[in-house]
Structures are given as C-alpha cells and as structure tokens.
Amino acid sequence: MATDYKIKVQNVTKEYDLFKTQSEKLRAFFAINQKPVPHFWSLMGISLDIKPGETLGLIGVNGSGKSTLSNIISGIIPQTTGVVDVRGDTSIIAIGAGLRGNLSGLENIRLKALMQGLTNEEIDQLMDDIVSFADIGDFLYQPVKSYSSGMKSRLGFSIAVHVNPDILIIDEALSVGDDTFYQKCVDKISEFKAEGKTIIFVSHSLKQIEMLCDRVAWIHYGTLKEVGETAPIVKDYRAFVKWFKGLDKKQKKQFQRKMKEAQKAFDIDAYQASVVEERQKQSPDEKNVAAKVKKDFYGSVISEKMSLRSRILTWVVLLAFVMVCWVNISGHSLTEVLSDPTSLVQPTSHVDKTGSLNK
Numbered sequence: 019m020a021t022d023y024k025i026k027v028q029n030v031t032k033e034y035d036l037f038k039t040q041s042e043k044l045r046a047f048f049a050i051n052q053k054p055v056p057h058f059w060s061l062m063g064i065s066l067d068i069k070p071g072e073t074l075g076l077i078g079v080n081g082s083g084k085s086t087l088s089n090i091i092s093g094i095i096p097q098t099t100g101v102v103d104v105r106g107d108t109s110i111i112a113i114g115a116g117l118r119g120n121l122s123g124l125e126n127i128r129l130k131a132l133m134q135g136l137t138n139e140e141i142d143q144l145m146d147d148i149v150s151f152a153d154i155g156d157f158l159y160q161p162v163k164s165y166s167s168g169m170k171s172r173l174g175f176s177i178a179v180h181v182n183p184d185i186l187i188i189d190e191a192l193s194v195g196d197d198t199f200y201q202k203c204v205d206k207i208s209e210f211k212a213e214g215k216t217i218i219f220v221s222h223s224l225k226q227i228e229m230l231c232d233r234v235a236w237i238h239y240g241t242l243k244e245v246g247e248t249a250p251i252v253k254d255y256r257a258f259v260k261w262f263k264g265l266d267k268k269q270k271k272q273f274q275r276k277m278k279e280a281q282k283a284f285d286i287d288a289y290q291a292s293v294v295e296e297r298q299k300q301s302p303d304e305k306n307v308a309a310k311v312k313k314d315f316y317g318s319v320i321s322e323k324m325s326l327r328s329r330i331l332t333w334v335v336l337l338a339f340v341m342v343c344w345v346n347i348s349g350h351s352l353t354e355v356l357s358d359p360t361s362l363v364q365p366t367s368h369v370d371k372t373g374s375l376n377k
C-alpha cells in the first residue's frame with residue numbers, strides 16, 4: 019500500500035531520570051532507591067509526519083530537543099511513549115555519531131558500513147570514494163579520538179552519504195567543517211534531494227535551513243511550536259530570537275527557568291488523558307479510544323524501566339541463585355534442604371567408611 023509519509027512521529031515523549039551517581043541508577047533499577055529522582059522531559063508529545071522526498075529542517079534554541087528527536091528517529095535512543103514509524107533505512111550524521119574513538123578512520127568506515135548492512139565486497143568497492151570525500155589524509159590510519167571535530171564530521175558525513183540510505187539525518191554536522199568541505203556537503207545534499215531521498219536537517223544556521231529545507235519544524239523546549247513551509251516558520255522563529263535577545267539578563271534566566279520547570283513538571287498521564295479527550299472530540303463514534311491511545315503510547319515502546327512483574331522475577335531469580343550457592347557451600351543436598359530448610363543452618367552430617375554417623 020502506498021504511504022503518504024516516510025516518517026511518522028506520533029505523541030512522542032522522552033523522559034530522562036536525572037541520577038546524580040551510577041549507584042543511584044543501579045539502586046533505582048533494582049527498586050531499592052528510597053530518594054525520589056528528579057525527572058526531565060526532553061520531549062513532551064511531538065506529532066509530525068515527514069513526507070517522502072522532502073527535506074525537513076529542525077530548528078530551536080539550545081536544549082530544545084532537536085537531537086533527542088533526530089536520535090529517536092534514527093533509532094539511537096528509544097522514545098518513552100509514542101509511535102515512531104520509519105519507512106526505510108536511516109543514516110545519521112552528527113559530529114562523531116557512531117564513530118568509535120579507539121578505532122582508526124579506516125576501521126570505522128568498515129564497521130559503520132557493516133552495521134548499515136553492506137557486505138565486505140561492497141565496502142571494498144566504496145572505500146576509495148569514502149576516503150576521497152572525507153579527505154583527511156594520513157589521519158585515516160589514526161584512532162578517531164585524535165581527530166578534531168571537523169575531521170570527525172568529514173569522516174561521518176562521507177560514510178553516511180556513501181552507504182546509500184533512504185533517509186539522511188544531518189545533525190549540526192555542517193557547522194564544524196571548513197568552507198570547501200561545507201560546499202561539498204551542500205552539493206551532496208542537493209544530489210540526495212534530486213534523487214528524491216528524505217532528509218532531516220538540524221541546524222542553528224537559518225541561512226542553511228532556508229537554502230535546503232522544504233518545510234521546517236520548530237522545536238521549543240520539548241514541544242512542537244510550529245511546523246510548515248520554511249519561510250513563515252523561519253520568520254516566526256527569527257521574531258522569537260529577536261524578542262529573547264531583547265530581554266535583560268535576569269528576564270532571560272527567568273524565562274529559561276520557567277520553561278525547564280515545565281519540562282520537569284510534565285505529567286504524562288494528564289497528557290495521555292488530553293490525547294484521549296481530543297480524539298473523542300474528533301471522532302465521537304469511535305469505540306475504546308482510551309485503550310487505543312494507551313496502545314499507541316506504549317505499544318511499540320520497550321520500557322527502559324522494569325515493570326513490577328520484572329522486578330519480582332529478578333528478585334526471585336537472585337534469591338534462587340543465592341540459595342543454590344548457599345546449598346553448595348553448606349554441603350547439604352538440594353532435596354535435603356527443600357524437605358527441611360532449617361538444615362541449611364545445621365552442620366553437615368555424613369556417614370564415614372566404618373558406617374558411623376559423623377556430625
């Protein structure tokens with residue numbers, strides 16, 4: 019069946035637990051954390067369709083959630099709720115995304131291409147093109163951790179555009195290259211556009227956005243503020259930036275604090291209820307709306323937190339493991355312990371060669 023979208027994002031949220039230490043994280047995992055952990059909602063319900071062959075720009079101030087959204091679409095991180103339907107292979111270019119610091123540039127090319135599903139023969143055929151586009155000279159043989167951000171971006175961009183993805187996601191990767199490389203990238207993006215590929219372009223450069231994007235989504239502190247034709251959205255965003263710049267230092271801080279507080283206080287259940295209400299209003303005859311919305315919210319999501327059932331199961335497995343170890347150490351047989359658990363705390367008795375019972 020033909021589809022009218024290449025990527026569908028519906029009611030997508032992303033929650034982060036703001037743990038202070040690793041042990042706090044571990045205790046929360048085993049549900050033995052007493053202190054409540056503050057939460058932060060990086061995305062608070064984004065719904066958006068991206069059409070096949072379009073270039074969609076993502077704009078917004080620092081920390082608004084652009085990278086979170088593009089990472090969810092490219093499958094790097096899971097969403098907390100919502101549907102993300104991506105119809106094709108994605109390749110993401112962010113500064114250093116997916117590059118392994120301890121491997122050389124050459125090894126990274128092979129690894130990333132293999133991960134994109136290419137065979138070794140296909141990689142061998144592409145290798146010269148990738149190397150020549152990246153143009154990083156002998157650094158190719160050095161570990162990527164020694165690269166500058168510009169070099170990482172060159173390598174990442176070159177790999178991503180040569181593995182021939184259906185969907186290209188470019189997250190700020192053009193902001194760190196020099197002019198020559200920038201032009202090469204723009205030409206490559208235009209080539210992709212002409213081939214009818216779908217592109218998501220994240221950038222703070224409104225000039226680049228205006229030059230490359232058919233439509234723009236303005237992400238504003240975790241919400242989708244506006245989406246539509248490039249010119250009017252960029253105009254509105256410029257007006258917001260001008261307004262913000264006009265505030266004094268204290269007003270700016272206050273505004274940012276207010277927005278971040280709202281992201282901490284976001285109530286996912288209230289949001290879900292509002293989606294149910296909206297859907298009921300739109301289609302009053304539809305049955306089981308609440309159940310359907312619940313399925314849309316959580317049906318395609320692998321929870322990062324353990325459910326009560328999983329927690330109980332984990333504890334049972336752990337206790338069983340400790341018990342088996344204890345039985346082993348104690349010298350009693352398992353059947354003996356199962357029939358009389360108190361024998362675990364009693365000394366082992368055994369029959370010696372003469373047939374007498376020793377304790």
Ligand SMILES: Nc1ncnc2c1ncn2[C@@H]1O[C@H](COP(=O)(O)OP(=O)(O)OP(=O)(O)O)[C@@H](O)[C@H]1O
Nearest residue numbers: 034035058060078079080081082083084085086087
């Ligand atoms: N792993 C994490 N743990 C906690 N908070 C996170 C994590 N990753 C991102 N965030 C928070 O989520 C919010 C959105 O971050 P994101 O990187 O998506 O923003 P952005 O719009 O891409 O910002 P920028 O323009 O600066 O790149 C930020 O407030 C950030 O601090």
